[in-house]
Each structure stands twice: as C-alpha cells, then as structure tokens.
Amino acid sequence: MTTDIVLTFATEGIDWAEAASVFERAPLGTREPDVLRRTFENSDLTCFAWDGARLVGIARALSDLTVHSVIYDLCMLPECQGKGLGTRMMEAMLERLGTPGVVLWSVPGKEPFYARLGFKPMLTAMARFEDPERSAAGGYISL
Ligand SMILES: CC(C)(COP(=O)(O)OP(=O)(O)OC[C@H]1O[C@@H](n2cnc3c(N)ncnc32)[C@H](O)[C@@H]1OP(=O)(O)O)[C@@H](O)C(=O)NCCC(=O)NCCS
Incomplete structure (x- = not known):
C-alpha cells in the first residue's frame, strides 16, 4: 500500500x-547528483514521493502549462514498485500539468503501464540523440 507515502512538488x-540513488536503484540508469539537480530545477513540474523522511520516488515534466507537456524520469525504489505509487505520481502530475497534450518516452517494456493511464503509441515521434547506435541498442529508436 502506498497510502502512507506523501507526494511533494x-x-x-x-x-x-x-535522488540519484533512487534513479540508479530503480533502475533508470545513472545520473550525477548535480546533473540530476539541474534537470529537476530547470523543469516546470517536479514530483517527489516520501516514505517518512526517506525519498522513494521522483519524476519531472517540461510543460508550457497551456497545451503541451513532456514527462520524464518517473522512477521509484524497487521495494515501492507494483503497489500503485507510479500510478499515483502520474495522476498527480497529469492533474497539475493540466495540458490537453502530454507525451513521454517509455522504457522498453513499460508501455502497458502508460497505456493504462491513457497513453497511446506515437506514430511519427522522432528523436535526435548523441549516440544513435546506443539508443538503438537500448530499444529506443530504429536507425
Ligand atoms: C515503471 C514504474 C514507474 C511504475 O510504477 P509502479 O509504482 O511500479 O506502478 P504501479 O504499481 O502504479 O502499477 C504497476 C503494476 O502494479 C499494479 N498495481 C497498481 N496498484 C496496485 C496495488 N495497490 N497493489 C498491487 N498492485 C498494484 C498495477 O496494476 C500494475 O500492474 P502490472 O504488473 O500489470 O504492470 C516503476 O515500476 C519504476 O520505477 N520502474 C523502474 C524505472 C522505470 O522503468 N521507470 C519508467 C521510465 S519510462
């Protein structure tokens, strides 16, 4: 149950x-604490999940707060997964963003989680990455 978990923004x-340890343990890759700080501080919406004083989940979004938003970096500690916390964080963010359009980039295999929240596969999404071969190997783009 996640009812004792408090969300802050x-x-x-x-x-x-x-926060970097949550990111790494989730796992969602590795990010230097200072880089993580800058990405979150420069975002339009951030969400943090707390089990008491312990940070257990993070997420952020870029948004014009009018038409379009993009959600990034939703992740939580493994022991907090599969209990509805990700759904709660997504719903709280979607409500605060309030834009008719919201896009995100799913980790391969997590698409069903987002589909349950109403997200559909995009047919014309394009991405320009620094290391396309690595992104292709990770299952994110086709070359
Ligand atoms: C992907 C992620 C954010 C989803 O968050 P989550 O809290 O695990 O997701 P939820 O618990 O809301 O939903 C996941 C599953 O739990 C189920 N569930 C939801 N509420 C539940 C509850 N109260 N009790 C038991 N199961 C529940 C959901 O039906 C869902 O079922 P599924 O196994 O068929 O997917 C999280 O697992 C995570 O951090 N993963 C690692 C990092 C990552 O991949 N992030 C995504 C980047 S795009």
Missing part, C-alpha cells in the same frame, strides 16, 4: 545524492 531541500 518542490525541489527545495532535496538531497540530490539520495
């Missing part, structure tokens, strides 16, 4: 080393 007071 401000970056003040976040321990970015702890």
Whole structure:
C-alpha cells in the first residue's frame, strides 16, 4: 500500500545524492547528483514521493502549462514498485500539468503501464540523440 507515502512538488531541500540513488536503484540508469539537480530545477513540474523522511520516488515534466507537456524520469525504489505509487505520481502530475497534450518516452517494456493511464503509441515521434547506435541498442529508436 502506498497510502502512507506523501507526494511533494518542490525541489527545495532535496538531497540530490539520495535522488540519484533512487534513479540508479530503480533502475533508470545513472545520473550525477548535480546533473540530476539541474534537470529537476530547470523543469516546470517536479514530483517527489516520501516514505517518512526517506525519498522513494521522483519524476519531472517540461510543460508550457497551456497545451503541451513532456514527462520524464518517473522512477521509484524497487521495494515501492507494483503497489500503485507510479500510478499515483502520474495522476498527480497529469492533474497539475493540466495540458490537453502530454507525451513521454517509455522504457522498453513499460508501455502497458502508460497505456493504462491513457497513453497511446506515437506514430511519427522522432528523436535526435548523441549516440544513435546506443539508443538503438537500448530499444529506443530504429536507425
Ligand atoms: C515503471 C514504474 C514507474 C511504475 O510504477 P509502479 O509504482 O511500479 O506502478 P504501479 O504499481 O502504479 O502499477 C504497476 C503494476 O502494479 C499494479 N498495481 C497498481 N496498484 C496496485 C496495488 N495497490 N497493489 C498491487 N498492485 C498494484 C498495477 O496494476 C500494475 O500492474 P502490472 O504488473 O500489470 O504492470 C516503476 O515500476 C519504476 O520505477 N520502474 C523502474 C524505472 C522505470 O522503468 N521507470 C519508467 C521510465 S519510462
């Protein structure tokens, strides 16, 4: 159950080393704490999930807060997954964003989670990445 988990939406007071550890343990890759801090501080919406004083989940979005939003970096500690917390964080973010359009880039295999929240596959999405071969190997693009 995740009813005891509290969601907050401000970056003040976040321990970015702890946030980077959530990111890494989820796992969603590795990100230096200072890079993670800059990505979150420069985002239009951030979401943090707390089990008491322990940070257990993070997410962020870029948004014009009018028409379009893009959600990034939703992840939580493994022991907090599969209990509805990701759904709760997504619903809280979607409500706060309030834009008619919301896009995101799913980790391969997590598409059903987003489909349950109303997301559909995009047919014309294009991406320009620094290392296309690596992105292709990860299952994100075709070359
Ligand atoms: C992907 C992720 C964010 C989803 O969050 P989550 O909290 O695990 O997701 P939810 O619990 O809301 O939903 C996942 C599953 O739990 C089920 N569930 C939801 N509420 C539940 C509850 N109260 N009790 C038991 N199961 C529940 C859902 O039906 C869903 O079922 P599924 O196994 O068929 O997918 C999370 O698993 C995660 O951090 N994964 C690693 C990082 C990652 O891949 N992030 C996505 C980047 S795009």
